[in-house]
Amino acid sequence: MGKKVVIIGGVALGPKVACRVKRLDPTAEVVVVDRDQHISYGGCGIPYYVGGDVADIEGLQSTSAHVLRDSRFFAGAKGVEMRVRTEALEIDRERRVVHLRSLESGDTSELAYDELVLATGAKPIVPPLPGVELPGVSVVANLNHAEKIKTAISKGQVGSAVVIGGGAIGIEMAEALTDLWGVSTTLVEMQPQLLPAAIGPDVARVMAVHLREKEVDLRLDTTVTKILGDPEQGVTGVETSGGEIPCDLVILSVGVRPNSQLAQAAGLAVGPTGGIQVDERLRTSDPRIYAGGDCVEMTHLISGEPTHLPLGSIANRHGRVIGTNLAGGTATFPGVVANFCIKIFDLGLFTAGLTEAQALAAGFDPVSTVAAQADRAHFYPSQDMMVMKLIACRKTGRVLGVEAFGPDGDAVKARVDSIAVLLPHEPTVADISNLEVAYSPPYASAMDIVNSAANALENTLSGRHEPIDVATFLELFDTEDAKVLDVRSAVQAGPFVAKYGDRWQNIPQEELACRIEEVEAADKPLYLICGSGPRSYEAQLLLRQKGIANTRNIMGGVKMLKSTDPDFLPEA
Amino acid sequence: MGKKVVIIGGVALGPKVACRVKRLDPTAEVVVVDRDQHISYGGCGIPYYVGGDVADIEGLQSTSAHVLRDSRFFAGAKGVEMRVRTEALEIDRERRVVHLRSLESGDTSELAYDELVLATGAKPIVPPLPGVELPGVSVVANLNHAEKIKTAISKGQVGSAVVIGGGAIGIEMAEALTDLWGVSTTLVEMQPQLLPAAIGPDVARVMAVHLREKEVDLRLDTTVTKILGDPEQGVTGVETSGGEIPCDLVILSVGVRPNSQLAQAAGLAVGPTGGIQVDERLRTSDPRIYAGGDCVEMTHLISGEPTHLPLGSIANRHGRVIGTNLAGGTATFPGVVANFCIKIFDLGLFTAGLTEAQALAAGFDPVSTVAAQADRAHFYPSQDMMVMKLIACRKTGRVLGVEAFGPDGDAVKARVDSIAVLLPHEPTVADISNLEVAYSPPYASAMDIVNSAANALENTLSGRHEPIDVATFLELFDTEDAKVLDVRSAVQAGPFVAKYGDRWQNIPQEELACRIEEVEAADKPLYLICGSGPRSYEAQLLLRQKGIANTRNIMGGVKMLKSTDPDFLPEA
Numbered sequence A, B: 001m002g003k004k005v006v007i008i009g010g011v012a013l014g015p016k017v018a019c020r021v022k023r024l025d026p027t028a029e030v031v032v033v034d035r036d037q038h039i040s041y042g043g044c045g046i047p048y049y050v051g052g053d054v055a056d057i058e059g060l061q062s063t064s065a066h067v068l069r070d071s072r073f074f075a076g077a078k079g080v081e082m083r084v085r086t087e088a089l090e091i092d093r094e095r096r097v098v099h100l101r102s103l104e105s106g107d108t109s110e111l112a113y114d115e116l117v118l119a120t121g122a123k124p125i126v127p128p129l130p131g132v133e134l135p136g137v138s139v140v141a142n143l144n145h146a147e148k149i150k151t152a153i154s155k156g157q158v159g160s161a162v163v164i165g166g167g168a169i170g171i172e173m174a175e176a177l178t179d180l181w182g183v184s185t186t187l188v189e190m191q192p193q194l195l196p197a198a199i200g201p202d203v204a205r206v207m208a209v210h211l212r213e214k215e216v217d218l219r220l221d222t223t224v225t226k227i228l229g230d231p232e233q234g235v236t237g238v239e240t241s242g243g244e245i246p247c248d249l250v251i252l253s254v255g256v257r258p259n260s261q262l263a264q265a266a267g268l269a270v271g272p273t274g275g276i277q278v279d280e281r282l283r284t285s286d287p288r289i290y291a292g293g294d295c296v297e298m299t300h301l302i303s304g305e306p307t308h309l310p311l312g313s314i315a316n317r318h319g320r321v322i323g324t325n326l327a328g329g330t331a332t333f334p335g336v337v338a339n340f341c342i343k344i345f346d347l348g349l350f351t352a353g354l355t356e357a358q359a360l361a362a363g364f365d366p367v368s369t370v371a372a373q374a375d376r377a378h379f380y381p382s383q384d385m386m387v388m389k390l391i392a393c394r395k396t397g398r399v400l401g402v403e404a405f406g407p408d409g410d411a412v413k414a415r416v417d418s419i420a421v422l423l424p425h426e427p428t429v430a431d432i433s434n435l436e437v438a439y440s441p442p443y444a445s446a447m448d449i450v451n452s453a454a455n456a457l458e459n460t461l462s463g464r465h466e467p468i469d470v471a472t473f474l475e476l477f478d479t480e481d482a483k484v485l486d487v488r489s490a491v492q493a494g495p496f497v498a499k500y501g502d503r504w505q506n507i508p509q510e511e512l513a514c515r516i517e518e519v520e521a522a523d524k525p526l527y528l529i530c531g532s533g534p535r536s537y538e539a540q541l542l543l544r545q546k547g548i549a550n551t552r553n554i555m556g557g558v559k560m561l562k563s564t565d566p567d568f569l570p571e572a
Helices: A013-024 A043-051 A071-078 A143-154 A168-179 A201-213 A261-265 A312-326 A356-361 A409-420 A429-433 A449-461 A470-479 A490-503 A534-545 A557-564 B013-024 B043-051 B057-061 B071-078 B143-154 B168-179 B201-213 B261-265 B312-326 B356-361 B409-420 B429-433 B449-461 B470-479 B490-503 B534-545 B557-564
Strands: A004-008 A029-033 A081-083 A086-092 A097-102 A108-112 A115-118 A122-124 A137-139 A160-164 A184-188 A217-219 A224-230 A234-240 A243-246 A249-252 A256-258 A289-291 A296-299 A340-344 A347-353 A366-374 A385-393 A399-406 A483-486 A504-506 A526-529 A551-554 B004-008 B029-033 B081-083 B086-092 B097-102 B108-112 B115-118 B122-124 B137-139 B160-164 B184-188 B217-219 B224-230 B234-240 B243-246 B249-252 B256-258 B289-291 B296-299 B340-344 B347-353 B366-374 B385-393 B399-406 B483-486 B504-506 B526-529 B551-554
Touching (some): A004 A108, A043 A168, A086 A261, A137 A143, A143 A249, A160 A234, A168 A201, A168 A340, A201 A217, A201 A347, A201 A399, A201 A470, A201 A557, A289 A312, A312 B449, A340 A409, A366 A449, A366 A557, A385 A409, A385 A449, A385 A557, A399 A409, A399 A429, A409 A449, A429 A449, A449 A534, A449 B312, A470 A526, A470 A557, A490 A504, A526 A557, A551 A557, B004 B013, B004 B108, B013 B071, B013 B115, B043 B143, B043 B168, B057 B143, B071 B081, B086 B261, B115 B312, B137 B143, B168 B184, B168 B201, B168 B249, B168 B340, B201 B217, B201 B347, B201 B385, B201 B399, B201 B470, B201 B557, B289 B312, B356 B366, B356 B399, B366 B449, B366 B557, B385 B429, B385 B449, B385 B557, B399 B409, B399 B429, B409 B449, B449 B534, B483 B490, B526 B557, B534 B551, B551 B557
Parallel strands (some): A004 A115, A029 A081, A115 A289, A160 A184, A184 A217, A526 A551, B004 B029, B004 B115, B029 B081, B115 B289, B137 B249, B160 B184, B483 B504, B483 B526
Antiparallel strands (some): A086 A097, A122 A256, A234 A243, A340 A347, A347 A399, A366 A385, A385 A399, B122 B256, B234 B243, B340 B347, B347 B399, B385 B399
16 A cells, blocks of 8 residues: 555645645545535635625535535545544644544544645634624634525625624625625724735725725724624624624624644644744655645745745645655745735735835835836727836845736736746846836737836936825825925816815926926925826926926826825816 | 937837936937837837727827827927938948938938937838739838828728738738728738747647637738739739739738848948847947847847847837936846737737747757636636646756737736746746746636646656647547547537547546546557546546556647637537
8 A cells, every 4th residue: 555644624735735646646545634524615715605706605616627526526536535524633743643533423533644734724813802602793714604694694684794804804705795795894904904914004095995985884993892792683783992883794804823733732833923834845843744725834035034824826836745745756835925916896906025014024125116007008998007016125126015906907917926926036126127028009008017117116216206105195285285286287187276276286297398487496395296107207307407306206196196085186 | 518319210219218318317418310200109009000999090199198299299398309200321430420311301411429329120021022012002010001001991992901921910900900890801821820939830720710710811821922903903912822812902011120221331230130239238339329129139038049029018128228328327138038919809819938949949848738727716707718838848847938828818918927027037847836926716716827837737747747739639630540538527528429429438537437447448549638638637647547558638628629620629
């Protein structure tokens, strides 16, 4: 007989490891153990199942060829034994056995291994709130939760819901509830912004505006103190630092933690994130035990720090690496740059690398730029806007991170992925200025947003460009009695001049050289704006040349202004 | 006064250089000289203007803020002098003057420079065919040609057209004529495939099938010998190696050549492609003369060979580099990997790096794989298929090229760009297996096509996977009396079994282990097929394990079969 491989966990990583090792080494005896009866499913599809995009739960459990991935399938097609409804109680590394208990019969048993794989995933954090055990309060971590929630909604039992936690799952659940079911949904986030691990406050503000446009009642900077209701009637509301919110359903999505207790109890090294520590070959501190997916921590390739990044894509790639190594290969997984994306109603948001706050914490001196541009040639008939924030280190010009969004998520993905994959190679801003991305008018501008964002950042790094971000401008416009020079056409600027009077001057960029004497120099900075930023940058250069040096260029221009604070704009 | 910069050529590179140098060094005196009255336009938009996607010719000559980029605009907004309708006759490098002639008055003059920029672009090759000078025969190289062609079509003077040359412009023109105007269009290509500089014959065959589906009469392997007609009536047809084709319009699109005569006459180094030779800083062999865009040759970063790649995107990036250097900076442009894309009716085609033929010529030992996969999670409700061909060197595992297509061009762009930008870093197949691209169900599969194409290629490189490409299979199926084992479901395979009888056996993959004795070992290879390739790869491993080793897995499966030869499939 071949080697005995035992895998604890049967959702994403476990089945992938099992299939890969069996393909490479058909003699291996592979057993996968899982507590649940549901195995090998797309956990990241849960919000789409709840929201109705995925009609049946079987859709999440099937192969792309519509074959149900149940125990029989794994036995027949893959030669892998699946022990479902079975709990792994303990790992005896000396004797190389796992102690198991059947959740059906309660019987315990031992399972011997030559090599063991921990695919125990992550578990949702349940905040220690009064009322958290009430009926109608649920985390969203597996298909059982998903089914329960969807059943309640589809029976018409849910008129209003509160989602606690504005991370990816919280946002996706808020969309699922609002969009298809019309459930009146409040999203409560303790932090002053959404998704702080992925984006800066400026981009987060745009996402907040969009969620509110889509009728999600978003409460930032708000702490839930208590869940209200009684065991009979179930949940009736939540009590928060900002008042009470009545509801029929509470979704807990305050984050996940690596499921590493079994590893820890067996004396394996666990890192500062709570994830199991693994080397490049995904071996734990015991070379006979591998781990991957949501239960491990990985090296962030920019900060060098350990990081926990629970994503189905990483679990799948880990699975292949572990499967190869179990079969005698030497595959490696060096780490991540935290490439992350989410669809938020009509916007695709894509990010990679470090946010400015993370860059600062990692010892860099971050500086950023925001560019707004169409995703095809400006003369092409249909197009969408994209906004990209690019972050670099002021000292070295090394690119540290990127955040971008737009209505055409695929187009935004193209831009962010092309920067993300380079990040481990430590690209400079100049490298991105020259980045050779595909060009044809139906798919890009001749100077694509990746190039022009880097160009703008290079201009900032070299001191030519003195920018200001929209959020800071909005604050100063209120407090400073600031003045704006709008270099768009009279038609575009007119309504702004009408709304803001003396504080909003219009001289179109192509007339600025001749009308320069109309611009008054002042002690306070003059804020320059155009549609998206390039023309007001040119105006900044021209003004400086004419002795008016105290200016700031509003990055992303009116496009970013509109996404950040639609009420600032004159009525259309 | 500042330095005198003279730029010869005012379409893409020239204006970009002019604006950049003026922004960095406002004291520079910048003069741009161009023969045409049309300047600073998006030449790559010409097919979209002819096809009607771009309504007015001004659309191609305007900024993204809809300001017309004419001489007055450049003078007022940019401080740049445009001398249109002016020809540069000769460069006197000793005296540092350019000899000019006004095309209006015929007057000649001299223009002194401190630094000179050659932005002379490329010119269309006019094949030496009898009748090439007839009315109704046109190249498509500038706005004048575009206007003439569009006027003739919109007046209803064109019922049928012949496009000579199946490169990018020929294909785009064929689409423009067919799609909007309903002109009966024949596309004639001398080579046996379309786009041989960008794609292999297998992918080219799919593009040919698609063009024919869209009613372009495509004639490959066909040489035009004569253009028929008379000076009065104009063109009436073309004579080809495959017979006569009547038509009212002939478009010549057999390629372009760098416009380097002026440089050559001035004794500057010109390379084997006919392009002006430049260093990394885009200086010619005379350090006071820069050149960029369509008139230069660049280093191909994989083959190391000089290459000519006339693209508006590169001209723009060259423009910024030259502008920076003219202003005393030290920007560089190291070369290209030939990232190329085109929209062909309903398909987006994206490629980068070397084709297999080019890789062979460059001394590599190329091996490739074809993967077909959806562009989002398989459970997500809407999705399109993508097909990706990945090419690597057998000896080193280094990735050399990628070719991919699909209906959602933006999604395909994301995949190809993320590989293209890495190519200068010499990624291995294992690097692409682990490539960290963005994942969320609305935008990708957990195992994205970039990862799974690399996985398949790694399996091939390690000898586990014995593939065959669809085109070769189709040939052998005819000549060899070959047999196929279809491991899809009975429902999917049924019609194929009905059509091909004994030669098409069906055993679903999940039943194969139990029904292995139904597979007959034979001397001839057994061809394995599934929907897109992965299940038949598993079948191949299982069969080998059971002693049936003479098998070939059809790459891309039924999906690639359908794209390559729809008639091979049973009727729906």
